[in-house]
Amino acid sequence: MVVGVLALQGSFNEHIAALKRVGVKGVEIRKPDQLQSVKALIIPGGESTTMAKLAEYHNLFPALRDFVKMGKPVWGTCAGLIFLADKAIGEAKIGGQELIGGLNCTVHRNFFGSQIQSFVAELSIPEIVAKEGGPPSFHGVFIRAPGILEVGPEVEVLAEVPAPSDQTTKSDPADESVEMVNETSQEASSSTSLSSEDLKLSEPPKYELPVFQQ
Numbered sequence: 001m002v003v004g005v006l007a008l009q010g011s012f013n014e015h016i017a018a019l020k021r022v023g024v025k026g027v028e029i030r031k032p033d034q035l036q037s038v039k040a041l042i043i044p045g046g047e048s049t050t051m052a053k054l055a056e057y058h059n060l061f062p063a064l065r066d067f068v069k070m071g072k073p074v075w076g077t078c079a080g081l082i083f084l085a086d087k088a089i090g091e092a093k094i095g096g097q098e099l100i101g102g103l104n105c106t107v108h109r110n111f112f113g114s115q116i117q118s119f120v121a122e123l124s125i126p127e128i129v130a131k132e133g134g135p136p137s138f139h140g141v142f143i144r145a146p147g148i149l150e151v152g153p154e155v156e157v158l159a160e161v162p163a164p165s166d167q168t169t170k171s172d173p174a175d176e177s178v179e180m181v182n183e184t185s186q187e188a189s190s191s192t193s194l195s196s197e198d199l200k201l202s203e204p205p206k207y208e209l210p211v212f213q214q
């Protein structure tokens with residue numbers, strides 16, 4: 001099986017390398033017709049406003065929306081998750097940024113704060129361990145990560161983690177948690193307020209410059 005990886009911006013190389021490690025061929029997707037040759041799609045982490053601008057520039061939104069509507073498997077990591085959400089808040093672009101949609105949830109783009117508040121955390125995802133084995137906890141990396149504030153009834157939540165105690169963007173301050181959905185490769189969460197001390201990344205994230213091939 002060949003899996004497409006949206007390669008406009010962000011960590012697409014890392015996702016292709018991760019696929020290779022499990023014996024799956026990943027191909028870079030930059031043009032609408034390239035989506036026809038793949039059975040599944042990964043939308044990587046990066047910066048969703050930039051990604052949306054590039055997707056618009058390359059006229060990718062209609063083909064991406066069709067792909068999702070056809071029910072083909074789509075994985076969104078971080079900015080990719082934002083892209084797949086039906087609704088995003090905290091958008092950088094006035095009037096909101098364009099989304100693919102299809103995942104019935106509301107995300108806050110930078111729920112956990114700025115880049116310096118990025119962090120790693122161990123996540124327990126029992127359903128995945130039960131199905132696939134592997135270590136009991138998942139090493140999650142949150143880089144200027146979004147939070148999922150609300151999900152629709154058809155969305156299965158795999159892991160839920162406490163939100164930072166000083167988080168003020170949630171609609172119900174009594175609700176101390178934020179749900180994490182569909183972010184199995186790179187994302188996780190933490191519990192208390194975060195400082196630069198919490199930044200325990202062993203190496204800096206690698207971001208690629210966009211490549212334009214017309």
Ligand SMILES: NC(=O)CC[C@H](N)C(=O)O
Pocket residue numbers: 044045046047048049077078079080082109110142143144145146
């Ligand atoms: N690591 C990430 O993908 C960060 C996403 C970023 N918060 C955004 O708005 O796109």
